[in-house]
Amino acid sequence: MQDYLTLLKLKKLPTTWCPGCGNGLVVKALAQAMHELKMNKHNTVIVSGIGCNGRSAGYFNLESIHTLHGRAIPVAEGIKTANPKLNVIVLSGDGDLLAIGGNHLLHASRRKTNITVICVNNRIYGMTGGQASPTTPLNAKTASTPFGNEFPEIDVQPVVLANNNLYARSTVYHFDHLKQVIKKALLDKEFSFVEVMSNCYQGYGKKAGYMHPYEIIMDFKKNYNMSRSHKKELKKNEIGFVKK
Amino acid sequence: MTNKKVLKKGNHVIGAAAIEAGCEFYAGYPITPQNELTEYMAKHMVLNKRPFVQAESEVSAINMVFGASAAGARAMTSSSSPGISLKQEGISYIAGANLPCVIVNMVRGGPGLGNIAGAQSDYFQATRGGGHGDYRLIVLGPNSVQELYDYTMKSFDLADKYRIPVMILGDGYLGQMMESLTLHKYAKPKNLPKKTWALTGCKGRNPNVIKTLYLTPEDALEKHNLELNVKYEKIKKELQLFETINVQNAELVIVAYGTVSRVVKNVIESSDKKIGLFRPISLWPFPENALRNLKCKKFLVVEMSLGQMVEDVKLSLFGTDASVDLIARPGGMIPTEEEIHKKIKLMLK
Numbered sequence: 001m002q003d004y005l006t007l008l009k010l011k012k013l014p015t016t017w018c019p020g021c022g023n024g025l026v027v028k029a030l031a032q033a034m035h036e037l038k039m040n041k042h043n044t045v046i047v048s049g050i051g052c053n054g055r056s057a058g059y060f061n062l063e064s065i066h067t068l069h070g071r072a073i074p075v076a077e078g079i080k081t082a083n084p085k086l087n088v089i090v091l092s093g094d095g096d097l098l099a100i101g102g103n104h105l106l107h108a109s110r111r112k113t114n115i116t117v118i119c120v121n122n123r124i125y126g127m128t129g130g131q132a133s134p135t136t137p138l139n140a141k142t143a144s145t146p147f148g149n150e151f152p153e154i155d156v157q158p159v160v161l162a163n164n165n166l167y168a169r170s171t172v173y174h175f176d177h178l179k180q181v182i183k184k185a186l187l188d189k190e191f192s193f194v195e196v197m198s199n200c201y202q203g204y205g206k207k208a209g210y211m212h213p214y215e216i217i218m219d220f221k222k223n224y225n226m227s228r229s230h231k232k233e234l235k236k237n238e239i240g241f242v243k244k
Numbered sequence: 245m246t247n248k249k250v251l252k253k254g255n256h257v258i259g260a261a262a263i264e265a266g267c268e269f270y271a272g273y274p275i276t277p278q279n280e281l282t283e284y285m286a287k288h289m290v291l292n293k294r295p296f297v298q299a300e301s302e303v304s305a306i307n308m309v310f311g312a313s314a315a316g317a318r319a320m321t322s323s324s325s326p327g328i329s330l331k332q333e334g335i336s337y338i339a340g341a342n343l344p345c346v347i348v349n350m351v352r353g354g355p356g357l358g359n360i361a362g363a364q365s366d367y368f369q370a371t372r373g374g375g376h377g378d379y380r381l382i383v384l385g386p387n388s389v390q391e392l393y394d395y396t397m398k399s400f401d402l403a404d405k406y407r408i409p410v411m412i413l414g415d416g417y418l419g420q421m422m423e424s425l426t427l428h429k430y431a432k433p434k435n436l437p438k439k440t441w442a443l444t445g446c447k448g449r450n451p452n453v454i455k456t457l458y459l460t461p462e463d464a465l466e467k468h469n470l471e472l473n474v475k476y477e478k479i480k481k482e483l484q485l486f487e488t489i490n491v492q493n494a495e496l497v498i499v500a501y502g503t504v505s506r507v508v509k510n511v512i513e514s515s516d517k518k519i520g521l522f523r524p525i526s527l528w529p530f531p532e533n534a535l536r537n538l539k540c541k542k543f544l545v546v547e548m549s550l551g552q553m554v555e556d557v558k559l560s561l562f563g564t565d566a567s568v569d570l571i572a573r574p575g576g577m578i579p580t581e582e583e584i585h586k587k588i589k590l591m592l593k
């Protein structure tokens with residue numbers, strides 16, 4: 001058995017997620033990254049928000065806390081501040097972290113609290129049935145935007161970089177890259193944020209005209225290039241990490 | 245729309261009633277089990293050329309409603325339990341500022357994230373105010389898709405009449421339920437007060453101020469509270485909504501509201517004993533006089549919460565020699581007909 005699997009609750013598999021959902025890949029990438037960095041249940045706490053992705057914490061064989069919708073970051077800051085020896089990792093979705101939790105992100109970033117936030121951005125509210133999130137593309141038709149999304153998406157990169165924190169972006173297609181940037185973030189000693197472009201076929205992809213979750217993942221391959229600079233902001237179609 | 249009989253889902257019907265009653269502003273945020281209502285509004289408010297906003301949180305949604313109401317609009321928001329908890333600060337301000345609005349809570353099991361089954365465990369939160377300060381909401385507890393339609397419409401009128409937030413206290417089961425109902429036309433009551441207090445731009449009049457801060461003189465806030473209370477006492481006198489079935493000569497009267505009252509109706513039909521039903525529809529104000537005036541000496545409260553409405557029943561009957569028993573199922577469980585029959589047997593032994 002591969003050792004990183006000891007970080008997971010294998011008895012709970014298969015997951016409750018839809019077939020082809022990107023969430024599982026992120027769990028795997030994080031578990032492997034943690035294993036390679038020798039992080040374990042004695043020194044790590046996983047904090048989840050609420051949403052499909054928020055269920056991820058339940059698959060880790062680690063101390064974990066399932067928080068309120070949008071409040072994973074302040075709960076994580078509480079844990080880290082009360083017990084600085086712990087590695088504290090937040091794992092949640094775009095709706096949770098950027099809509100209802102957006103204000104907390106601004107302030108944790110400003111405080112530079114030493115936690116790692118992994119935002120699994122499937123550009124939709126998956127759990128509640130496919131309503132628009134702050135990262136849903138302009139004009140997209142969703143359950144709550146039947147005539148097309150009127151508003152542009154939030155760009156989270158400048159929010160994180162404004163305070164010279166680490167910002168990384170990857171996708172569920174670029175699995176090894178994803179693992180590497182998660183490791184970078186976990187090793188960082190300030191606030192770090194990893195945005196993982198993921199897919200929700202059930203809640204969004206189907207409506208957007210995709211025939212299979214695989215097609216969305218292959219679009220990540222087509223649409224994203226690797227950035228080689230770690231000082232310059234990532235362009236819209238780039239993956240990589242930035243720490244100024 | 246004229247008296248059409250249709251088959252519809254509870255959550256959709258609330259939206260249809262709000263639009264028919266002239267709702268001019270809706271802000272919401274997704275949460276199960278009321279998503280169908282927000283999604284209905286996303287489509288139909290827009291088709292009716294009225295504003296729909298999916299806010300970034302429930303806190304934002306209730307404060308948008310605060311603003312829309314202050315600007316004179318008929319405004320509504322909806323959510324389910326965790327989201328309603330988030331709205332409480334805003335509701336306290338809206339109540340304190342004497343503003344009307346309609347808030348729908350399709351209750352789910354708590355505390356915390358709980359589950360997504362229907363429940364009645366937000367009864368205290370709804371009927372006692374929920375947020376900080378001495379204030380009340382009008383709280384209505386419909387028990388069918390037809391009543392969701394009727395009381396949603398009525399709630400806009402009550403809100404405007406008394407300048408008070410009105411809450412529809414439904415639950416996840418009612419919201420998801422498909423049932424036939426008659427869609428009738430809304431007729432606005434003629435005597436609703438003009439919104440002279442609204443922030444509409446003060447052309448030809450002094451500026452209106454909407455506020456909840458009363459610092460000086462020392463008793464300013466007490467006076468404000470006492471004025472609010474005059475309104476609450478008036479509502480108590482004028483609004484006592486309930487339904488009774490077979491309460492005359494009943495050996496035992498069951499008190500139940502909302503979804504669970506439907507189970508009790510079946511129990512009454514299938515029981516060989518003289519059982520009555522007292523169903524409060526206005527949960528605040530609680531129809532205490534009507535309950536107290538019943539001749540019966542034995543009451544059984546059946547609720548989908550751990551003993552909340554039973555307190556209002558006991559308060560209503562205080563000082564009488566009636567006894568009050570309770571079946572309480574928390575966590576989204578519905579009391580079964582069998583368990584109610586069993587309890588009746590014990591009580592009438």
Ligand SMILES: Cc1ncc(C[n+]2csc(CCOP(=O)(O)OP(=O)(O)O)c2C)c(N)n1
Nearest residue numbers: 051052053069093094095096125126127275
């Ligand atoms: C206060 C509150 N409001 C709303 C909800 C309902 N809710 C659960 S998950 C969710 C959105 C999740 O979206 P996202 O964070 O993008 O996660 P995904 O499901 O897409 O992984 C919402 C609105 C809730 N649980 N609590």
Ligand code: SF4
Nearest residue numbers: 017018021052126200
């Ligand atoms: S709804 Fe979307 S995000 Fe949720 S499990 Fe299914 S595919 Fe994944």
Ligand SMILES: [Mg+2]
Nearest residue numbers: 093094122124
């Ligand atoms: Mg999402």
